[in-house]
Amino acid sequence: MAPLPGSGLAKGLAVTLRTMTRKTVTEQYPDAQPELAPRTRGVIGLFEENCTVCMLCARECPDWCIYIDSHKETVPPAAPGGRERSRNVLDRFAIDFSLCMYCGICIEVCPFDALFWSPEFEYAETDIHELTHERDKLREWMWTVPAPPALDPAAEEPKEIAAARKSAEKLAAAARAESAESAEPPAVGPGASGTGTAGPGASGTGTSGPGAPRPGAAGDGSEGGPA
Ligand code: SF4
Numbered sequence: 423m424a425p426l427p428g429s430g431l432a433k434g435l436a437v438t439l440r441t442m443t444r445k446t447v448t449e450q451y452p453d454a455q456p457e458l459a460p461r462t463r464g465v466i467g468l469f470e471e472n473c474t475v476c477m478l479c480a481r482e483c484p485d486w487c488i489y490i491d492s493h494k495e496t497v498p499p500a501a502p503g504g505r506e507r508s509r510n511v512l513d514r515f516a517i518d519f520s521l522c523m524y525c526g527i528c529i530e531v532c533p534f535d536a537l538f539w540s541p542e543f544e545y546a547e548t549d550i551h552e553l554t555h556e557r558d559k560l561r562e563w564m565w566t567v568p569a570p571p572a573l574d575p576a577a578e579e580p581k582e583i584a585a586a587r588k589s590a591e592k593l594a595a596a597a598r599a600e601s602a603e604s605a606e607p608p609a610v611g612p613g614a615s616g617t618g619t620a621g622p623g624a625s626g627t628g629t630s631g632p633g634a635p636r637p638g639a640a641g642d643g644s645e646g647g648p649a
Pocket residue numbers: 482483484485486487488517521522523524525526527528529
C-alpha cells in the first residue's frame with residue numbers, strides 16, 4: 423500500500439520533537455573538561471623510584487614500544503666486612519605512544535608498582551615522532567594518577583597490610599615485654615644475706631640497691647626496683 427502523502431514529514435517531525443525533549447549528550451570540550459571514568463586509560467605514568475630496571479614491561483609489551491637504558495653501579499657494603507653489591511640505575515625510560523595500543527600489559531606485569539594509568543589525554547602532537555615521551559614527562563603524568571578507590575569493607579585484608587599489621591603487633595608485644603622486665607625488682611645478688619636485701623654485699627633489713635642503703639628505703643625489703 424502506498425504511504426499516505428505527508429506521512430514521512432510527520433515521522434521526521436516526531437523524531438525531531440522526541441530528540442528536543444531528551445537530555446543532550448554533547449560535551450563542550452575544550453571549553454568544558456569531560457568527566458572521565460576513574461579507570462580511564464589516558465596515558466602511562468612512571469614512578470621511577472619503584473623501578474628496578476627489571477625490563478619485564480619492555481619484554482612483555484606486544485608493540486615493543488618501551489625503551490629502557492640502564493647501567494650498573496657498585497654499592498659499598500652495608501657493614502664492614504660485607505660484600506659489595508651491584509644495582510641497576512635507570513638512564514632512560516621512554517614510551518612511544520604512536521605505537522602503544524593501551525593494552526595495559528606493562529602495568530599489569532610490573533612487579534614493583536612503577537607504572538600506572540593516568541586519565542590525562544591531552545598530549546596530541548602534529549609530528550608523530552613527538553609522541554615518544556621520556557621519563558621526565560612520564561613522571562609528570564604520575565602526579566595525575568588518581569588515588570586508588572577505597573577497599574570494600576567486606577573484602578579480605580590485603581596480604582601487604584596483614585603482614586605489616588602482624589609485624590607491628592610483634593614489635594609492640596616485644597616492647598611491652600621489655601618494659602615489664604625493666605620494671606621488675608633487680609635480682610638478688612650472690613652472697614646476700616638477711617631479709618629484704620638486694621645487691622652484692624648489702625646486708626641488714628630494708629636496704630635496696632648495690633651495697634648502699636637508699637634514703638627512705640626501709641621495712642620488709644619489698645622495694646627493689648625504681649621508686
Ligand atoms: S599499554 Fe601495552 S602497548 Fe602500550 S606500552 Fe604498555 S604493554 Fe606496550
